Amino acid sequence: MTNPEDQKPSSHDDSIRLHYILDIITEGVWEWDANTGQVKRSPGWYRMLSYNQNLFPENVLTWEKVIHPDDFEAVMQHFEAYTSGKTSVYDIEYRCIKGDGDFLWIRDQGRVVERSKEGDATFMVGAHSDIHQLKLAQAQLQAQSGLLDQGKLTFEQEVEKRTAELTQVNLELAKNLKKIERLRDTDYLTSVYNRHKSETELLNEIARSKRYHSPLSVALFDVDEFKIINDTFGHQNGDLVLQKVSQLVIKHIRETDTLGRWGGDEFFIILPGVSLLEAVTSIEKIRSLIASEKFSENLRVTCSFGVTEYGVGDTVSTLYKRTDIALYKAKHAGRNVVVHY
Numbered sequence: 144m145t146n147p148e149d150q151k152p153s154s155h156d157d158s159i160r161l162h163y164i165l166d167i168i169t170e171g172v173w174e175w176d177a178n179t180g181q182v183k184r185s186p187g188w189y190r191m192l193s194y195n196q197n198l199f200p201e202n203v204l205t206w207e208k209v210i211h212p213d214d215f216e217a218v219m220q221h222f223e224a225y226t227s228g229k230t231s232v233y234d235i236e237y238r239c240i241k242g243d244g245d246f247l248w249i250r251d252q253g254r255v256v257e258r259s260k261e262g263d264a265t266f267m268v269g270a271h272s273d274i275h276q277l278k279l280a281q282a283q284l285q286a287q288s289g290l291l292d293q294g295k296l297t298f299e300q301e302v303e304k305r306t307a308e309l310t311q312v313n314l315e316l317a318k319n320l321k322k323i324e325r326l327r328d329t330d331y332l333t334s335v336y337n338r339h340k341s342e343t344e345l346l347n348e349i350a351r352s353k354r355y356h357s358p359l360s361v362a363l364f365d366v367d368e369f370k371i372i373n374d375t376f377g378h379q380n381g382d383l384v385l386q387k388v389s390q391l392v393i394k395h396i397r398e399t400d401t402l403g404r405w406g407g408d409e410f411f412i413i414l415p416g417v418s419l420l421e422a423v424t425s426i427e428k429i430r431s432l433i434a435s436e437k438f439s440e441n442l443r444v445t446c447s448f449g450v451t452e453y454g455v456g457d458t459v460s461t462l463y464k465r466t467d468i469a470l471y472k473a474k475h476a477g478r479n480v481v482v483h484y
Contacts, residue, residue, distance in 0.1 A: 171249075171271035175203065177226075178265055182206060191249075191273055193242035211238035211246055218251075226255065226264035233267075236274060248278040283309075330404040332382055333389040341403025341411050345459050348401075348415045352453050359453035360422035362412040363466035364430075367445045367478040369408040376442060384444055388433060395429055411463075419452035419483055426450055427481050434479055445479035 171188025175181075181201050189196040192209065199205035210218055214237035225233040233253040238246040253269025283305060328340035336344065345361065352359040366372065366384060373381040385408060392402050392412070401413040414422050426448050434445045449469025451462060465484040473482040 170273065172269075173206075173253075173271070174266070174268045176266055177263070188271060191271065192239055192247060195242070198242075209239045211240060214238050225253075226267070228258070228262040233269070236278070239271075247273065248275040250274045333386050333404050335389050335393065335410075336401060336403035338403060338405050338411075341401065341405065341413070342459050344401045344403070345411075345413055345462070348413055349453060349457065349459070349462075351415065357416050358418040358421075360414045360417045360419055360450060361453070361462050361466055362414070362422065362426050362448050362450045363405065363463065363470050364410055364412070364426075364446045364448040365470065366408040367447055367474075372442070372444070376439075380439070380442070384438060384442075387436070387438060388444065388446065391433055391436060392429055395432055396425075411466075419450065422450050422452065423481055423483050430479065430481055447473035447478050448481040449473055449484065450481060451484040 171191050172185040173188060174183050180203065182203055182205065183201055186196050189198065207215070207219075218235060218237050221230075221235045222233065224230045233255075234250070236248065236250050239249055241247050250272040251269065252272070253267050255264040255267045257264075257266035259265050286305070328336055330337040348359055351357070366388060369381065369384075372384060385404075389402065389404070389410070392410070396402060396412065396414075399415055403411045403413075405411045412426070414425065417425065430446060430448055434443070436444065438444050447470055449466040449472070451465040451469060453462060469482045469484040473480050476482060
């Protein structure tokens with residue numbers, strides 16, 4: 144008989160454990176294969192810099208693009224000196240551009256684990272550590288020390304002054320972050336959510352539906368014969384149609400519902416806490432509202448709708464697919480109708 148204590152986990156088990164470890168590490172772990180040009184980053188790297196996981200191609204160009212422009216030259220010189228063997232340590236502090244447009248101070252440490260016969264790095268591993276608060280504190284202390292050395296301010300006055308300044312900076316930063324988030328999440332033409340934000344909201348609602356076992360319905364719709372509208376009345380009027388349709392829908396859905404532009408003349412509505420039959424009734428009212436609206440002297444607009452309800456195991460993709468099928472059936476049923484899957 145085999146002693147269980149003598150059994151060792153397989154390399155597959157090791158791989159799984161490593162995957163979980165990398166997933167929970169808050170800092171950013173990376174590895175670079177110079178032979179292939181591939182760079183792999185841990186989930187923590189994306190979280191630390193406020194980017195969606197696996198957003199970027201797995202290459203060094205991605206890393207270079209997030210380095211703050213003012214630090215780029217120094218970082219490249221340090222990296223090249225180490226990878227070429229001119230220096231023995233890779234350890235540097237610099238700023239990275241975050242997904243929200245702000246910057247983050249990091250400490251970048253790495254080690255070459257394989258080199259070519261010529262001495263150049265062929266494989267390297269490392270980690271990005273968040274040192275942002277430390278750098279801010281250092282800068283504040285340096286500023287305070289300078290003023291105190293000059294005898295211009297007492298320590299108490301300096302603390303009060305810096306506190307007021309930091310409060311104002313934080314207020315401005317919060318305002319700018321909200322503006323950036325709004326621009327990132329909003330469709331430029333209709334001012335409703337864009338597709339990326341709509342998918343994010345749908346993911347959140349799916350999680351909420353699973354957590355609380357509550358119903359969730361969604362609807363996909365588009366403007367009937369929109370190409371003919373563009374060709375007949377011009378693209379500018381076509382844009383106005385999309386804007387007015389969006390405004391009409393926004394005014395007649397609940398505050399808890401979400402409207403997003405999926406692309407082109409397609410829109411997506413998320414109705415949390417609503418069963419399929421309730422959703423069909425609500426969407427029918429919206430369909431009727433649009434059809435009765437007078438867009439201009441010679442222009443009437445109708446929309447076709449596909450509706451479905453979340454079920455166990457559904458994803459953003461499967462929900463969209465069902466609404467798309469239902470919308471396709473609505474078109475073949477003569478348009479200006481609501482069809483549920």
